[in-house]
Amino acid sequence: MSGMTKLRDGLSSFIDHSPFRWVVLALAAAIVIATATYSYREIESELTTVALSRREAVAQLMAAMLNEKFGRITDVANSLATRPSFKKSVMAGQWDEAIELQRGVLIDMPYIERLFLSDEGGTLKADMPALPGVRGLNFASREWFIGVSSNWQAYVSSIYTRAAAPQLNVIAVTVPVKNSKGQVAGILGLQIRIENLLEWVPEINAGVDAFAYIVDSKGQMAFHTKHRNLQKIIDLSTSPIVQKLLRGEQGVEIGFDVEEQEESIVAYADVPGYGWGVVVQQPVRSTIALTAKDRLLRQLLAGYSLILLLGVMTAILTLRIASARQNAKSDRSMKADLERRVSERTAELESANQELEAFSYSVSHDLRAPLRAIDGFSQAVIEDYADRLDEHGKDYLNRVRAATQRMGLLIDDMLALSRVTRAEMRHETVDLSALAAEVFAELQKSEPARKVIWDIEPGLTGVGDERLLRMALVNLLGNAWKFTSRKEQPRIEFGATLNADGTTEFFVRDNGTGFDMAYADKLFGVFQRLHSAAEFPGTGVGLAIVQRIIHRHGGKVRGVGIPDQGATFYFTLPG
Amino acid sequence: MHQKIILLVEDNPDDEELTLRALGKNNIMNEVVVARDGQQALDYFFGEGAATRPAPTMVLLDLKLPKIDGLEVLRRIRADQRTCMQPVVILTSSREEQDIVTGYRLGTNSYIRKPVDFDQFVEAIRQLGLYWLVLNEPAPLQREQQK
Numbered sequence: 063m064s065g066m067t068k069l070r071d072g073l074s075s076f077i078d079h080s081p082f083r084w085v086v087l088a089l090a091a092a093i094v095i096a097t098a099t100y101s102y103r104e105i106e107s108e109l110t111t112v113a114l115s116r117r118e119a120v121a122q123l124m125a126a127m128l129n130e131k132f133g134r135i136t137d138v139a140n141s142l143a144t145r146p147s148f149k150k151s152v153m154a155g156q157w158d159e160a161i162e163l164q165r166g167v168l169i170d171m172p173y174i175e176r177l178f179l180s181d182e183g184g185t186l187k188a189d190m191p192a193l194p195g196v197r198g199l200n201f202a203s204r205e206w207f208i209g210v211s212s213n214w215q216a217y218v219s220s221i222y223t224r225a226a227a228p229q230l231n232v233i234a235v236t237v238p239v240k241n242s243k244g245q246v247a248g249i250l251g252l253q254i255r256i257e258n259l260l261e262w263v264p265e266i267n268a269g270v271d272a273f274a275y276i277v278d279s280k281g282q283m284a285f286h287t288k289h290r291n292l293q294k295i296i297d298l299s300t301s302p303i304v305q306k307l308l309r310g311e312q313g314v315e316i317g318f319d320v321e322e323q324e325e326s327i328v329a330y331a332d333v334p335g336y337g338w339g340v341v342v343q344q345p346v347r348s349t350i351a352l353t354a355k356d357r358l359l360r361q362l363l364a365g366y367s368l369i370l371l372l373g374v375m376t377a378i379l380t381l382r383i384a385s386a387r388q389n390a391k392s393d394r395s396m397k398a399d400l401e402r403r404v405s406e407r408t409a410e411l412e413s414a415n416q417e418l419e420a421f422s423y424s425v426s427h428d429l430r431a432p433l434r435a436i437d438g439f440s441q442a443v444i445e446d447y448a449d450r451l452d453e454h455g456k457d458y459l460n461r462v463r464a465a466t467q468r469m470g471l472l473i474d475d476m477l478a479l480s481r482v483t484r485a486e487m488r489h490e491t492v493d494l495s496a497l498a499a500e501v502f503a504e505l506q507k508s509e510p511a512r513k514v515i516w517d518i519e520p521g522l523t524g525v526g527d528e529r530l531l532r533m534a535l536v537n538l539l540g541n542a543w544k545f546t547s548r549k550e551q552p553r554i555e556f557g558a559t560l561n562a563d564g565t566t567e568f569f570v571r572d573n574g575t576g577f578d579m580a581y582a583d584k585l586f587g588v589f590q591r592l593h594s595a596a597e598f599p600g601t602g603v604g605l606a607i608v609q610r611i612i613h614r615h616g617g618k619v620r621g622v623g624i625p626d627q628g629a630t631f632y633f634t635l636p637g
Numbered sequence: 638m639h640q641k642i643i644l645l646v647e648d649n650p651d652d653e654e655l656t657l658r659a660l661g662k663n664n665i666m667n668e669v670v671v672a673r674d675g676q677q678a679l680d681y682f683f684g685e686g687a688a689t690r691p692a693p694t695m696v697l698l699d700l701k702l703p704k705i706d707g708l709e710v711l712r713r714i715r716a717d718q719r720t721c722m723q724p725v726v727i728l729t730s731s732r733e734e735q736d737i738v739t740g741y742r743l744g745t746n747s748y749i750r751k752p753v754d755f756d757q758f759v760e761a762i763r764q765l766g767l768y769w770l771v772l773n774e775p776a777p778l779q780r781e782q783q784k
Contacts, residue, residue: 423733427701430730430753435651438755442658463755470753477732 087377094373098366106359110316117329117342118314120268124340125312125331127266128276131259132235132336135252136216138174139237142167143250152179152239152248157187160248165190173258175232178251180207182238187248193226206234206251214238214246218336220278221256221295231256231295233278260285272344277304279337307332307339316346415484422480429473437466468601472589475603478533479588482610487527494522494531494568498556501535505543514546519557522568524635526615531635534611537604538570538631544598545574545629559632571630577623585621608633641770643669644693646678646710648702655755656697656728659762667694667770675705679713682720692723695769698745700729700736708739715744722776724769 142148142164151160161179168174168190178189184202201207209217219234232253239248260276264287268274275286281299298304306313307330314329325346332339440459444451451459498518506512524531539554546552555571577585577592584590586609591602605621612619612633623629643660647653653671660669670693672678678698681690696714700707707727714720726747727740740748749765752758 423731426733427730430751431649431652433753434655434730434751434755434758435649437753438651438655438658438758441755442655467754474732481734 083381087381090377091370091373094366094370098363098370102359102362102366105362109358114314114316114327114329117269117272117327117344118312118331120266120272120274121314121329121331121340121342122312124263124266124274124276124342125333125338127262128260128338128340129333129336132218132333132338135235135254135259136218136237138167138171139216139235139250139252142252143237143239149239149241149247153241157248161188161190164250173254173261174252175230175255175258176253178253180249180251182211182246182248184211184249196226204234206236207249210236210238210249214240218279220280220337221282221284223295224253231284231293233259233284256284263287268342269344269348271348272342274340274342277307277339277341279308281305281308284338303328303330303341304339306330307341308337310334310337319343319345418480418484422477422484425473426477430470433466433470433473437463440466472601472603475601475607476588479603479607479610482530482533482607482614485527485530487530487614489525490528491523491525492528492531494524494535495520495556497528497532497535498539501532501539502554504536505539509543512543512547512552514543515551515553517553517555517557522556522558524568526635530611530614534608534633535570537608541604541631542570542572542574542629544600545576545593546572547574547598549574565634565636567632567634569630569632571628573628576625576627576629577621578625579623582621582623586619605631640691641667641694642691643667643770644672644678644681644696645669646672646675646696646698646702646707648673648699652699652751655758656762659755659759660766662759663763663766665762665766665770674703675707675710678702678710679705682714682723683717692720694724694775695765696723696725697728697765698725700727700731700740708736708743711740711743711745724773724775726765726769728765 145163148160148163151157151163157179161177164177167177176189176191176193178186180186180201183200184204184207185198185200186196187198189196202211205222206217206219209219216235216237219236221231221233224230224232232255235252235254237250238246239250240246263274263276263285266274268287273286273288276284277298278284281297281301281304283296283298299308310332312331314327316325316327318324319326319328327344327346329342330339440462444456444459448456495518502516502518506514535556539556542554546554551573553573556569557571558566558568561567575593575598581592584592586605587602588606589602590606591600593600608631609619612635616636617634619631619633621629621631643665645653645656647656653673657669660667670681672681678696681687681693698707698711702710707729711725711727714723714725721744724746725744726749727736727745728749728751729736730751732750737748747765749761752761
């Protein structure tokens with residue numbers, strides 16, 4: 063036996079017999095489901111990370127750029143503030159000259175909207191382009207002053223709306239103007255329009271349907287890619303994301319955007335040193351990576367479902383095959399058992415049949431021999447000793463002879479009956495109409511003088527043993543023939559009727575002596591007679607033979623009679 | 638010319654008597670040799686001194702016999718070259734189909750069922766005697782040819 067066969071046999075015997083087979087199958091299914099769940103989770107988090115990190119990178123890029131911008135502006139402001147001639151003019155209190163020295167800056171750097179100059183106390187001394195009515199005002203409460211004066215370092219303010227017309231949203235970058243000893247002589251401010259500062263932002267492609275906005279150090283929205291030219295400054299400091307930015311955090315998350323009413327990826331990055339922040343937001347539905355992720359996960363799920371389905375189907379199939387095999391096995395054993403019992407029964411029947419045959423043979427042979435002797439020697443006495451016998455004696459001997467002859471007939475009929483039981487059956491289509499016609503011809507030949515009207519329905523056929531069916535018809539038609547012998551216009555009919563249940567019932571009908579239905583149950587008994595032998599000859603076996611023949615064909619037989627009007631015998635042949 | 642002998646193979650003394658009586662009533666006066674079982678019947682043909690005994694013109698053979706039954710007797714008669722053409726009439730109580738078929742298959746010349754009615758029996762014997770002893774021309778027997 064090869065290894066494979068051994069394995070297969072072992073497996074199949076396990077499937078066939080082990081009580082643990084369900085446990086093993088459940089375990090296998092659980093493993094598949096667990097693997098599917100694990101890889102689903104893994105792949106989902108992987109893909110989510112990919113999708114998120116892209117947004118995060120964009121946010122960080124923007125924050126870095128903003129950082130660089132602020133750095134540059136601060137550098138510019140510092141270099142302007144340290145120009146020697148400028149410092150000298152400021153220290154000399156020549157504010158107008160000082161600001162005039164910087165005129166070129168507004169031309170070279172157009173993003174700088176305005177320059178202003180204050181003393182170290184925050185009182186505005188000069189500005190360019192000059193705005194009416196601001197010179198001499200003290201701005202010590204302004205953020206730009208507080209910011210720069212806190213440590214006398216360059217300061218980038220949060221966004222604010224310029225007091226003077228046009229009321230633009232601006233930021234101020236303020237730097238101290240120091241003398242050689244490091245003493246502060248004044249403050250130089252650069253006012254920058256926020257649109258100019260952030261003109262590069264819309265050029266950054268954050269993705270389909272994505273938008274970005276920038277918040278300042280107070281949590282005010284400085285710029286929004288979807289809402290350009292904001293006139294009003296919007297305070298976002300209560301937004302959770304902005305609060306995180308104000309705390310100097312950066313990161314990415316998926317959350318529900320109340321304004322947009324949908325799931326979004328939100329990436330945020332702060333601009334270190336300036337307290338500003340960048341937020342990049344994209345609806346989940348538009349995220350290519352996430353859409354792809356969903357598709358991928360759907361495919362994965364479908365794949366695992368398919369595997370699971372196949373597994374389950376295989377398991378079901380295997381179990382069904384196993385149970386079918388089991389059934390087949392028990393069927394086989396049942397069949398074998400049945401066959402054994404049938405053959406036993408057949409053997410019993412055969413032996414019973416053989417006994418019956420031996421018995422019949424013995425009856426036929428041995429019972430008749432003494433009868434013949436009784437009859438023969440009675441006759442011999444009558445012939446040889448006639449002179450010594452009176453009429454009484456001769457009468458008695460004749461009665462002895464009549465009785466023996468009748469017994470001979472009875473024996474013959476009994477043998478005929480037992481032959482019906484023993485005869486081997488053949489199943490063939492039998493032309494019953496033709497059989498009936500033949501039987502009629504024989505009857506007519508036996509008594510040529512009788513005039514009987516015959517009505518045989520043509521074309522009637524049945525399935526059965528022709529010899530036995532002929533015997534049945536001989537008895538039925540013979541009875542009809544016999545019991546119509548006293549009628550003036552005897553009539554015998556052979557035909558068939560179709561019953562309500564679809565079965566065909568053949569019948570033999572006569573208008574003869576008939577019988578009382580009260581005795582119908584005795585009709586088919588052996589040696590049962592409803593008429594005296596003196597009226598009609600017979601042994602009372604004929605209908606018993608008919609019944610036995612019809613029963614052997616699986617059919618039913620019944621008789622219907624009315625005294626002095628006739629009898630009808632019906633029989634069926636299920637075939 | 639040899640006398641026409643009838644060999645009656647019959648174990649039942651009643652039947653023997655009735656057969657003899659029926660023969661007598663029909664004025665058949667031929668010699669009747671009675672064999673009372675199958676062995677005796679075979680001895681007539683093949684036993685000691687068989688060669689000196691004349692072949693029967695007619696054998697009346699019962700079937701149910703002690704020792705060797707009638708059908709076996711018939712089979713052996715037909716199997717032997719000397720007796721294979723011997724006229725044999727089965728005369729029996731049996732009307733079993735099997736007996737009739739086997740009898741003819743083994744080559745019986747006739748199969749007569751003994752009627753219970755003695756009058757019919759007498760008539761049957763009369764016809765048999767007339768046919769086999771008078772009308773029928775027997776085959777020249779082998780044994781006689783050899784002589």
